[in-house]
Amino acid sequence: MPSVGLLTVNSRLATSRLAAPLQLPELSARPGTAVVSEDALQKADYVAEQLPVAFRSHMNLLAMNILSAVKLEGAFDLNLAADKVPTHFTDTNCDPAWWPAAGITMAICDSLGINLCSYAVENEGELFVHLVPTIGDSPQAKKSRGAMRGHTDGVVLPLPWEVTPNDGLAPSPDLVILVGLRNSHHVATRLAPISAVIRKLAKTTLHILQEPLYDISPQISFRMPSDHVRERCPVIVRDQHEGYIIRFSHGNVSANSAAGVAADVALVDLKDAISTSFENVVVKPGDILFVNNRTSLHGREEVMIGLTKNRWLLRSYGLYSELSPYLIDAKKSNHMLLPARKDDTVGHRVTIPQPDA
Numbered sequence: 001m002p003s004v005g006l007l008t009v010n011s012r013l014a015t016s017r018l019a020a021p022l023q024l025p026e027l028s029a030r031p032g033t034a035v036v037s038e039d040a041l042q043k044a045d046y047v048a049e050q051l052p053v054a055f056r057s058h059m060n061l062l063a064m065n066i067l068s069a070v071k072l073e074g075a076f077d078l079n080l081a082a083d084k085v086p087t088h089f090t091d092t093n094c095d096p097a098w099w100p101a102a103g104i105t106m107a108i109c110d111s112l113g114i115n116l117c118s119y120a121v122e123n124e125g126e127l128f129v130h131l132v133p134t135i136g137d138s139p140q141a142k143k144s145r146g147a148m149r150g151h152t153d154g155v156v157l158p159l160p161w162e163v164t165p166n167d168g169l170a171p172s173p174d175l176v177i178l179v180g181l182r183n184s185h186h187v188a189t190r191l192a193p194i195s196a197v198i199r200k201l202a203k204t205t206l207h208i209l210q211e212p213l214y215d216i217s218p219q220i221s222f223r224m225p226s227d228h229v230r231e232r233c234p235v236i237v238r239d240q241h242e243g244y245i246i247r248f249s250h251g252n253v254s255a256n257s258a259a260g261v262a263a264d265v266a267l268v269d270l271k272d273a274i275s276t277s278f279e280n281v282v283v284k285p286g287d288i289l290f291v292n293n294r295t296s297l298h299g300r301e302e303v304m305i306g307l308t309k310n311r312w313l314l315r316s317y318g319l320y321s322e323l324s325p326y327l328i329d330a331k332k333s334n335h336m337l338l339p340a341r342k343d344d345t346v347g348h349r350v351t352i353p354q355p356d357a
């Protein structure tokens with residue numbers, strides 16, 4: 001198959017290791033509350049000084065869409081007792097053993113100009129979600145322990161330059177941040193950089209995927225109206241540098257009914273290309289993985305149900321832009337972004353607060 005050539009960018013994961021783990025902040029409340037931002041941010045200067053130069057330059061390349069993922073190994077040291085694992089994604093009553101790891105992640109992000117955020121429609125807007133395999137037959141529980149095919153997070157949300165005032169939507173995250181607390185069976189996160197995927201696509205396929213021919217529905221974790229569809233979108237977009245960016249999710253992207261058969265075929269080719277482009281990355285305790293949600297698809301190996309206590313990652317999202325235009329309610333939270341939940345009293349809000357509100 002002819003390859004597209006040209007791309008040398010965003011093709012790899014860069015890894016740095018800290019010589020000694022960072023000193024953990026003492027937090028007085030659960031991360032995601034305003035008081036914790038203050039506690040954690042007091043550590044940001046100290047953290048900035050401790051971060052290896054190589055890591056800082058990797059993070060700059062990540063922000064420029066030149067790298068697709070960066071892993072910081074040995075960022076913190078936590079001694080978790082064997083039974084200290086939350087039972088579900090938003091378990092707010094679980095042991096606070098995870099707070100310092102979240103605090104150090106907040107301090108690192110602050111020192112790098114990354115704004116951590118959540119969406120009000122997902123996981124109650126919690127800033128840090130527990131990625132743990134949960135028991136039960138609900139679609140969410142099954143998803144929590146199943147393998148995950150390649151996807152970008154927040155796929156139904158606009159790309160930053162697609163955001164239109166008053167549509168009540170924040171952009172999808174620039175970064176997906178995974179923090180390792182426990183992973184004793186080395187269940188891998190899987191990364192597929194767009195550059196590797198694109199090299200496997202025929203030129204015509206790549207062109208079709210850049211046409212506004214695809215409809216996108218919300219991922220299962222997003223509590224949005226089931227008829228909320230982002231229509232006629234390109235899946236792949238040329239970015240301002242030498243690369244491309246992608247939004248994709250196997251279950252949530254389909255060719256528009258008027259798009260014609262070539263759009264369907266291009267999607268099948270894309271899925272094939274993704275499936276052979278993965279690199280496995282094990283996020284171990286103390287590791288923080290920063291995934292560029294524009295230039296990398298991510299997924300996961302299956303987490304076996306018998307291993308429920310053996311894997312626990314925290315997940316948060318990051319944006320490089322200011323959050324203030326997209327906050328659901330600046331008085332309520334400094335990280336929870338639009339869209340609002342359908343059952344919130346404000347409904348599908350349309351007024352976007354001014355940046356200085």
Ligand SMILES: O=C(O)CCC(=O)C(=O)O
Pocket residue numbers: 131148153178188189190298299300313315
């Ligand atoms: O568990 C992982 O390693 C990744 C999970 C993930 O992609 C997600 O929850 O969206």
Ligand SMILES: [Fe+2]
Pocket residue numbers: 151152153176298
């Ligand atoms: Fe994900």
